[in-house]
Every structure is written in structure tokens, then in C-alpha cells.
Amino acid sequence: MNTYKVKKTINLKNIATKEVEENAEKKLKKVRKKLSKLQDTMYAEGKYAALICLQGMDTSGKDSLIREVFKEVNARGVEVHSFKVPTENELKHDFMWRHYIALPAKGKIGVFNRTHYENVLVTRVHPEYVFSENIPSIKSIEDLNEDFYNSRMEAINNFENFIVNSGTIVLKFFLHLSKEEQKNRLLRRLRLKQKNWKFSPGDLKERKLWDNYQFCYQELLNKTSKKQAPWFVIPADDKPTARLRVAEIILENLKSYNFKEPELAEKYQVHLNEYRTQLENE
Structure with missing residues (x-):
């Protein structure tokens, strides 16, 4: 799965937005069952947490991906x-x-649907939003320059490095959607009555800023993909394949930690037969 990992400087225009895997939905069922069993062991061991970060343009499929990838995981574990x-x-x-x-x-597995990266994404496309934070050093729009956002990205890198060192596995996914496919999905929301509620006129305003968002995504992918907290760029035009890829990458990475269920304390193990007999004779 290293194909999707950001390990060097990338240009999003050179990365495909569509990949189609045959029988992706059937394959996903098998992967998520394995993920569920792995999470049970992870929960029992209690040494690590996992943070799954999902980012992507509107309609990139974050909500449905969460539903389909984690539907087999015990509710207590995600x-x-x-x-x-x-x-x-x-x-x-x-x-x-x-x-x-x-x-x-x-x-536990934590999933961030939109993440701390909104602070170097939406606020970079709409810098006026930062004023609501009442930061003493920010007095005008000119203060929200490249140095400001680079500083924020460095703060995010430090934050992720800290939680990784504390036992949190961090995996970050950018759902790479084409502008044409976003158009098709927005039109579907307008065409299907049961999907109308998902549509907002604001989606069209944000769509006009597509190039700005792509620039900001490319910047944060290049500056915040680290060995301990990598980004993966997932082609998102085909939802079933995108879900499968994310599930496979999560499973592959979590398996590498070799989670093990703890053994029953020795003081109890020596009495197992006694406990069994006690229950059987009730």
C-alpha cells in the first residue's frame, strides 16, 4: 500500500482520482471482518489507540466510507x-x-471526519475566519501570511509526534476527488429527492474555490506527511474502491503492531478448574 503514501513532494494534478477494483464491495467485507477481530485484540491489550484522519473535498465520500469500513467494529471500540x-x-x-x-x-479507534487540518485548509482559503479566534498577534489579514500557516503546520506536526510517542497510531487519508465527479455527485443530490437534504448552496460557492483548495491540500500533504504520521492519497472517484483501499491500509498498518490479548493473572489461572467446576455444579 506504499503506492498511496506521501513519501516525497507530490503534485496532485499528476495523481489519478479514479481507480476501479473488481469486486471491491465483496473484498471489503472480508477486510472489515479482519479489522473487527484485530480491534478486539487491540482493545483487550490496551496499549495503543489509533487515529484515522479523513479529509477531502465536499462529496468525496467521507461519511459513507466511515459507515462501510467500520460497520463490523464493536461499537465500544470506535x-x-x-x-x-x-x-x-x-x-x-x-x-x-x-x-x-x-x-x-x-x-480504541478514533475517526476524525474532517480534522485539525481544517485549520490550515478552510482558514487558508477563507483567512477572515481566523479573526474569530481572537489571536492577539493577528491584527489584519496581512498577518495571515505563509509564515503563519507554516507555523500552524509545524504545530500540527509536533502535536502528532507527541501523541504517536504516547501510543496513538496516526493514519491520514486524503480522498482525492476530481472536479467532474464532484459535479456529478452534486447533481445527484439535486436530482434525487431523498438526497436533497445533503445539498447546500454553499457547496457551489466553495466549488468556485476548487483551485485554492487543491493548492492548500497539496501544501499540507507535502509538509505534514511524516514517517510517524503519514498521509495517503486515495483515488476517490470510485467509492467502493476508495473504501477498500482505506480499509486495507488501516488493516495492514495495525497488523504490524502485533497486538496480543493479555493473559489471565497467574493467581487466577491456577484456579481455572476450580472456577469451572463451581459454575458447572450450580
């Missing part, structure tokens, strides 16, 4: 957080605070 516009309380803290308090506990 937590999903969808980060929207910061609340009033969140804006009273530093930009990483709301993400830090949402991190998964050891033994």
Missing part, C-alpha cells in the same frame, strides 16, 4: 468525531484544543 464550524467555547481555546480532547483512548 469513536467518530465530525468537526464543524468551531463553537463559541472552542474558539476560547487554542486551535488544537477541540481535537486534543477528542482523541481516542488506548484500545
Whole structure:
């Protein structure tokens, strides 16, 4: 799966947005069952947590991917957080605070649907949003320059390095969607009555900023894909294949940690037959 990992400087225009795997849905069923069993062992061991970060343009398939990839995982073992516009309380803290308090506990898989990278993505396309954070050093739009966003990306790198060293496995996925496919998916939302609720006129406004977003994504992918917290660029025009690829990469990476279920304490093991007899004779 190293094919998808960002290991050197990339240009998104040179990376395909479509890949089609035959029988992807059938293959995904097998992978997610293995992922479920692996997570059970991970939970029992309790040494590691896993943070799965999902980013992508509107309609790239983040929600359905989460549903399909993690549907077999025990509910106690996976937590999903969808980060929207910061609340009033969140804006009273530093930009990483709301993400830090949402991190998964050891033994669990945490999924960030949109992530801390929104702080160097949406706020870079719409720099005026930063003013709501009331940062003392930011007095005008000119202060929100390249140095400001590079500093934020470095802070994110430090944050991820810290949680990795504390036992959190970090895997980040960019769902690489083509502009044409986004158009088709937006039209589908308008065409199908049951999908109308997903449509927002704001989607069309953001679509006009496509090139700005692609530039910002390329920047953050190149500057924040690290060995300990890698980015994977996943072709997203075909949803079943994208889901399969993400599931395969998660499974492959988690397997490398060789999770093991803890053994029962020796003081209890010597009495197993006694406990068994006690129950059988009830």
C-alpha cells in the first residue's frame, strides 16, 4: 500500500482520482471482518489507540466510507468525531484544543471526519475566519501570511509526534476527488429527492474555490506527511474502491503492531478448574 503514501513532494494534478477494483464491495467485507477481530485484540491489550484522519473535498465520500469500513467494529471500540464550524467555547481555546480532547483512548479507534487540518485548509482559503479566534498577534489579514500557516503546520506536526510517542497510531487519508465527479455527485443530490437534504448552496460557492483548495491540500500533504504520521492519497472517484483501499491500509498498518490479548493473572489461572467446576455444579 506504499503506492498511496506521501513519501516525497507530490503534485496532485499528476495523481489519478479514479481507480476501479473488481469486486471491491465483496473484498471489503472480508477486510472489515479482519479489522473487527484485530480491534478486539487491540482493545483487550490496551496499549495503543489509533487515529484515522479523513479529509477531502465536499462529496468525496467521507461519511459513507466511515459507515462501510467500520460497520463490523464493536461499537465500544470506535469513536467518530465530525468537526464543524468551531463553537463559541472552542474558539476560547487554542486551535488544537477541540481535537486534543477528542482523541481516542488506548484500545480504541478514533475517526476524525474532517480534522485539525481544517485549520490550515478552510482558514487558508477563507483567512477572515481566523479573526474569530481572537489571536492577539493577528491584527489584519496581512498577518495571515505563509509564515503563519507554516507555523500552524509545524504545530500540527509536533502535536502528532507527541501523541504517536504516547501510543496513538496516526493514519491520514486524503480522498482525492476530481472536479467532474464532484459535479456529478452534486447533481445527484439535486436530482434525487431523498438526497436533497445533503445539498447546500454553499457547496457551489466553495466549488468556485476548487483551485485554492487543491493548492492548500497539496501544501499540507507535502509538509505534514511524516514517517510517524503519514498521509495517503486515495483515488476517490470510485467509492467502493476508495473504501477498500482505506480499509486495507488501516488493516495492514495495525497488523504490524502485533497486538496480543493479555493473559489471565497467574493467581487466577491456577484456579481455572476450580472456577469451572463451581459454575458447572450450580
